[in-house]
Amino acid sequence: MLAMQLPPGLLEKLRGGVTTVEDCNETLPVRAPFSGEVLARIPAGREEDVELAIDRARAAQRSWAALPAGDRGRIFLHFHDLLLERQNEGLDLIQMETGKARRHAFEEILDTAVVARHYAWRAERLLRPRRRRGALPFLTSTWEVRHPVGVVGFIVPWNYPLNLAITDAIPALLAGNTGVLRPDPQSSLTALWAVGLLRECGLPADVFGVVTGEGATLGQALAGRADYVMFTGSSRTGRLVGRQAAERLVGCSLELGGKNPLLVLADADVKAAVDGAVRGSFVGAGQVCVSIERIYVDRSVLPRFLPEFAARAKTLKLGAALDYSIEMGSLTSERQLRTVEEHVEDAVSKGATVIAGGRRRPELGPLFYEPTILTGVAPGMRAYAEETFGPVVSVYPFDTEEEAIRLANESRYGLSASVWTRDVRKGRRLAARIEAGSVNINEAYAATWGSTDAAIGGVKESGMRPRHGDEGLLKYTETQTIAAQRWLPVGAGYGVDAAKYARVMTLLLKTVRRTRLFG
Ligand code: NAD
Numbered sequence: 001m002l003a004m005q006l007p008p009g010l011l012e013k014l015r016g017g018v019t020t021v022e023d024c025n026e027t028l029p030v031r032a033p034f035s036g037e038v039l040a041r042i043p044a045g046r047e048e049d050v051e052l053a054i055d056r057a058r059a060a061q062r063s064w065a066a067l068p069a070g071d072r073g074r075i076f077l078h079f080h081d082l083l084l085e086r087q088n089e090g091l092d093l094i095q096m097e098t099g100k101a102r103r104h105a106f107e108e109i110l111d112t113a114v115v116a117r118h119y120a121w122r123a124e125r126l127l128r129p130r131r132r133r134g135a136l137p138f139l140t141s142t143w144e145v146r147h148p149v150g151v152v153g154f155i156v157p158w159n160y161p162l163n164l165a166i167t168d169a170i171p172a173l174l175a176g177n178t179g180v181l182r183p184d185p186q187s188s189l190t191a192l193w194a195v196g197l198l199r200e201c202g203l204p205a206d207v208f209g210v211v212t213g214e215g216a217t218l219g220q221a222l223a224g225r226a227d228y229v230m231f232t233g234s235s236r237t238g239r240l241v242g243r244q245a246a247e248r249l250v251g252c253s254l255e256l257g258g259k260n261p262l263l264v265l266a267d268a269d270v271k272a273a274v275d276g277a278v279r280g281s282f283v284g285a286g287q288v289c290v291s292i293e294r295i296y297v298d299r300s301v302l303p304r305f306l307p308e309f310a311a312r313a314k315t316l317k318l319g320a321a322l323d324y325s326i327e328m329g330s331l332t333s334e335r336q337l338r339t340v341e342e343h344v345e346d347a348v349s350k351g352a353t354v355i356a357g358g359r360r361r362p363e364l365g366p367l368f369y370e371p372t373i374l375t376g377v378a379p380g381m382r383a384y385a386e387e388t389f390g391p392v393v394s395v396y397p398f399d400t401e402e403e404a405i406r407l408a409n410e411s412r413y414g415l416s417a418s419v420w421t422r423d424v425r426k427g428r429r430l431a432a433r434i435e436a437g438s439v440n441i442n443e444a445y446a447a448t449w450g451s452t453d454a455a456i457g458g459v460k461e462s463g464m465r466p467r468h469g470d471e472g473l474l475k476y477t478e479t480q481t482i483a484a485q486r487w488l489p490v491g492a493g494y495g496v497d498a499a500k501y502a503r504v505m506t507l508l509l510k511t512v513r514r515t516r517l518f519g
Helices: 010-015 047-066 069-085 087-098 102-127 169-174 185-200 215-223 235-248 270-286 302-315 334-349 401-408 424-433 498-515
Strands: 027-031 038-043 130-132 140-148 151-155 178-182 208-210 228-232 251-255 260-264 292-298 353-356 372-375 392-398 416-420 438-441 477-485
Touching: 010 038, 010 185, 027 185, 038 185, 047 151, 047 178, 047 208, 047 215, 069 087, 069 102, 069 169, 069 185, 087 102, 087 185, 102 169, 102 270, 151 169, 151 215, 169 178, 169 228, 178 215, 185 208, 215 228, 215 235, 228 235, 235 251, 260 270, 260 401, 270 292, 270 302, 270 392, 270 416, 292 302, 292 401, 302 353, 302 372, 302 392, 334 353, 334 372, 334 392, 392 401, 401 424, 416 424, 424 438
Parallel strands: 151 178, 151 228, 178 208, 228 251, 260 292, 260 416, 292 392, 372 392, 416 438
Antiparallel strands: 027 038, 130 140, 140 477, 353 372
16 A cells, blocks of 8 residues: 655645634644545634634735736746646645546646636736727717625635635636635645645735635635635535525625536447546546536447446556556545445445446555446436446436437536537537536547636536636626716706607617617
8 A cells, every 4th residue: 555645844834824813733634545544634724714814815905906917917827837847746745635546636737727827818808997888879988897806715625626726716816806715624735735836926825815624614604704705515515605605695606516427429439439438437536526427328339338338447547656657546535435335335236237346445545446337227226316426437328319318417417518429510419408517529528627718617506607718707806887978968867858858769769779770
């Protein structure tokens, strides 16, 4: 078993990045999934620490927002460069805290760098005042102005500890907000490392504070004080956070769970579809919000697809190694492993068949579970509709594309989906009918996620208010409309015959409608 040890001095340095009222004596253990050892102890922050971090962020916000957007952008471009340069430090930490394979950890580095570059280049243009059509042509000059909302609270889970801690914060901070981050206790070291890099690049400490510690107390404290809440996690907790934000009438963005389908149509390149299914189902040992848990295959290609998919799953290289030699890592927590086992046992006890996997692998590490493929999964089994969030995928045949769409939509979730076909036009038509925030054609999950310029989020119980794209930054702003009027007032002024004014305006509106003038 791989022994887990942080480089000397690193823990003390990272702990220095936490915001606390005074030295926090209470700590929480971080266990390394690869070995089960206690990797480190992190401060168990309290409500007053959240308060302090929010107060500091609020005090820092005005001067941060007063900086030209280009100056803020330069910090994130520098971060982009430093992140790529120092990636190995980050990759080690991500792997030690999550147990994922290095190839999957690298996706976090890649995406975080891309997001930093994208918004650093884009923010200035998005934040510029925009001329809008005025109430009266030529007489009203109207501008839409964007202001930061204030202090944004970020509550993030453990599965993408770098990516989720940082990429939502980047557009928020670029928009002139300050922020407070509450990373998951399982993965706070990675988050602290990344925030440390940002500070090295010139981000003032109070502009982005970090409070580590237990979720329910700190999460609620943050959601109870921030001016906007960005939450990533399960739909169950997302509902609580959303309710809290609604009560306070502050904005929130929720990125929640999924039970994502992959469709293999009759004309698909089957070999490529198998590749996609392997990547999509077992990335991060299936602990990825957009990973695939349901595969629908046209009955005519099922005899080619299923044996090949099973063979690939059985030969995936599992293990614990802080290098690129491994194809799938470990689960991250005992809780997650138990859910995986329960879903498989429940399905098998009710008649499902295990085509590949279905076992723990304790000789590799305490939390390893084989990539698992089930068939014969039916309503009433937990794996049918509940999110497993592990390396377990169910394969179902379909006879018509109508049936495939119906099955794909038969879920309370609507996060991500994938369609495999040689006919991309048909793929796009079908994709538009799938109830999911993003649909990949001939890719499992990364084409949409990697298209940073386009918004990505969840529908149904998978979330609200997407990340990425222009909306991923503008959601952290309040819109203000400023309009200047000249010569004539907009309404009937005093001393004007109101009836005559109404007749003239009616005529004007009818003319505009008929001629599409100003349309
Ligand atoms: P979770 O909802 O249990 O926890 C998420 C975070 O919220 C954790 O940091 C937790 O400590 C904190 N938290 C717990 N109780 C809280 C409360 N009452 N108020 C505020 N915060 C609280 O989710 P999890 O099991 O840690 O993460 C896995 C889930 O996250 C899966 O459902 C997965 O699909 C989802 N997820 C979604 C996305 C996305 O972008 N849509 C990305 C990653 C993970």
